[in-house]
Amino acid sequence: VVSQKDFPLQEVGRMMLDRNPENYFAEVEQTAFSPSHMVPGIAPSPDRMLQGRLFSYPDTHRHRLGANYLQLPINKPLSSVRTHQRDGPMSLGDNGGRLPNYEPNSFGGPAENQAARELDVHTRLDGLVGRHSYELTDADFEQPRALYRLLSDQERKDLVENIAGNIAKAKLVFQRRIVEHLKRIDSDYGGRVEAILKEKNHDY
Numbered sequence: 001v002v003s004q005k006d007f008p009l010q011e012v013g014r015m016m017l018d019r020n021p022e023n024y025f026a027e028v029e030q031t032a033f034s035p036s037h038m039v040p041g042i043a044p045s046p047d048r049m050l051q052g053r054l055f056s057y058p059d060t061h062r063h064r065l066g067a068n069y070l071q072l073p074i075n076k077p078l079s080s081v082r083t084h085q086r087d088g089p090m091s092l093g094d095n096g097g098r099l100p101n102y103e104p105n106s107f108g109g110p111a112e113n114q115a116a117r118e119l120d121v122h123t124r125l126d127g128l129v130g131r132h133s134y135e136l137t138d139a140d141f142e143q144p145r146a147l148y149r150l151l152s153d154q155e156r157k158d159l160v161e162n163i164a165g166n167i168a169k170a171k172l173v174f175q176r177r178i179v180e181h182l183k184r185i186d187s188d189y190g191g192r193v194e195a196i197l198k199e200k201n202h203d204y
């Protein structure tokens with residue numbers, strides 16, 4: 001959750017959904033979204049969660065759909081892409097034809113296009129790289145706390161009832177553990193969820 005007060009949204013385009021899927025498997029199950037799919041001019045922030053997802057999402061797609069998942073009709077771009085990617089299971093299209101898959105080459109193969117290069121951004125980072133034990137602190141709850149406090153009364157009510165309704169199906173030991181985390185986000189949030197759980201389960 002990035003504070004829109006500190007970082008106002010900037011519209012860069014619009015996505016229009018103009019039809020429903022014709023085939024659920026081909027157009028829904030095989031879709032592969034990733035935050036690493038960016039157009040030139042947009043770059044990721046050094047946020048730790050985002051940095052991890054830049055790698056983990058494509059890895060998941062490769063495991064789930066295969067190495068050539070970006071060649072599936074639902075995932076491929078409208079403009080043809082010329083890369084050094086070759087072979088692998090379910091390779092679609094002409095697989096690069098007879099062009100070489102290395103660079104530099106003298107036979108008209110793909111070449112790097114500097115126009116699509118990511119903008120050079122330098123970010124100052126401080127700290128030590130190493131193995132560190134992790135301890136959950138109040139700082140880990142700052143973002144969900146800020147989001148909860150932005151919600152309207154009705155939105156908070158809907159959230160509390162939705163969360164409590166699902167948690168109530170879990171074992172008591174897990175219900176209590178989850179409520180502890182919710183109280184660290186906001187005492188009102190955790191308290192309201194806990195009250196509903198007590199109503200639903202008298203052994204709580």
